[in-house]
Amino acid sequence: MRGLWGGLRGHLIVIGVLVGCAAGTAPAGAQPFPSRPITLVVPFAAGGPTDTLARILSERIAAELHTTVVVENVAGASGSIAGARVARATPDGTTITIGHWGTHVLNGAIFKLPYDVIADFEPVATIATGTQLIVGRKSLEANSLKEMIAWLKANPGKATAGTAGAGTGAHVAGVFFKAKTGTDFQFVPYRGAGPAMIDLVAGQIDIMFDQASNSLPQYKNGAIKAFAVTSPTRLASAPDIPTVDEAGLPGLYISYWHGIWAPKNTPKDIVTRLNAAIAAVLADPSVKQRFGELGQEIPPPDQQSPAALAAFQKAETEKWWPIVKAADIKPE
Template sequence: MLRGLCAALRGHLIVLCAVVGCGAWIAPGHAQPFPSRPITLIVPFAAGGPTDTLARILSERIAAELRTTVVVENVAGASGSIAGARVARATPDGTTITIGHWGTHVLNGAIFKLPYDVVADFEPVAMIAMGTQLIVGRKSLEANSLKEMIAWLKGNPGKATAGTAGAGTGAHVAGVFFKDKTGTDFQFVPYRGAGPAMIDLVAGQIDIMFDQASNSLPHVKSGAIKAFAVTSPTRLASAPDVPTVDEAGLPGLYISYWHGIWAPKNTPKDIVTKLNAAIVAVLAEPAVKHRFAELGQEIPLPAQQTPAALAAFQKAETEKWWPIVKAADIKPE
């Protein structure tokens, strides 16, 4: 009888172990902790540009926070819309995210016929930086102030060249508004990003740019290019010698170039929360704050770094800029 009881117990234990074993084998597929794989951070422009610079500053620190690898991948072209389509179609598991800005996640929706929606097809993760533009020119340009630059443009109608990161980008839109406000005329030269455009400006191959401060400041400080004005009502702490557009004689030409991080639509809320927490922690680091400040970038307050805050800000910017862009009839070149 004892022998039979032991045999029966052994049978139950075998069945129990089999069930537990199967459960242990199945569970990881359903509840693997995030991140279980490397994260790809898509940059919608060429390497070396302002958006790429911010992405690379953040990526290493985000990787440390999440204890994973973050790979920065540059997917340039069509003013950032090729990258936008790539991320919009990506599996919404948090392993593909993108950095974007006023151009990629507001202006593109008003200018291009896109295979995705700049608002509806993404999950906002965090606002990371608020920046501005500089109006800059090649070192040899025959002007040393914004008024002189405008006079030079009027004296050479249709001949001057302005580099942009592509049709419909912030640099292009800013240039269109500058033309309208000053009565000047010049040609736009599109590049695959602000980085390549800046290379040609430094080399004297193009004349001017309406460029993100983070891209221009190092070259302004080195004396490689001239800065005529900053497109904000206050001077940059990192470039106090550069006048505002109001001071330089072109009042009201304000353009804010903000950056954020997005994931594909339907990325689980807990993953978005974890990504946001890592980014917020990185933005609080003194070294990151210092580096951003050097590039003319202001880190938003913690209350503005939430996914909800980025969603609300993007919505407000869309409502502000879409009517302006459409009224100006800005088209892809």
């Protein structure tokens, strides 16, 4: 499948179960949802952390809804190209998007967008919360966070940090890391964390502030170094990686949560149907296990609802927008 579609810019992958004969026997004129395939838009390149979660979910959502789910990667401008695409889509539930702290909170504080990150979307479900890892190339001349900071200070302005674009979580985390440690390094923007990780593994860049779901597989394979987890507790799936507190940089906590949104004015019954399908998928033990291996924690059922996602997104916006604006973080 990768060979067939790899050359296409959109990186489309069709996953799903075709509508069964039961749907075909619906009364004439009836249009039960979903009557057409669903497109799940990923705002970053294929192979990255958000894309990985989307592909784990898509096949199972397709089975729950007895339809086909098309995963489409629409990368660029820190996810805002995808955001505009979905905001303008027909609000019938057949175009939805996966997004996170960066796309649905930070982008609104950094970019002049042709849409509103809150007002132009219908929250569908919160799907996972994960942390970031501070990681480096395998050949980096440091084996701990303190040694990494010392190396950065000894080489001001020379080190490179990969990001998924200006204003993304990796970029914002790097800005705060600089401020907290008094270090200086160059940001290298990519079309997603997946391509950035490829270059980190190849030794083309030095460090990343990366989602655990993207970094853990490479760390466990011995392809990169991991210096700390940006949370107050260690990851169950990687208990050997110290927290930022333990590593000597207390309080640098960054949580990377993901959700699913539909275009504004998508009918409530369709949002409810989508949410129920996603909730059923998240309750699957195999999905829980896979998410856990990627350092992702599935929220309890009462925190998976559209209302819960809306409230959480609002709270995160109120928390982070003043911080981002005070730091004068701008598009590169």
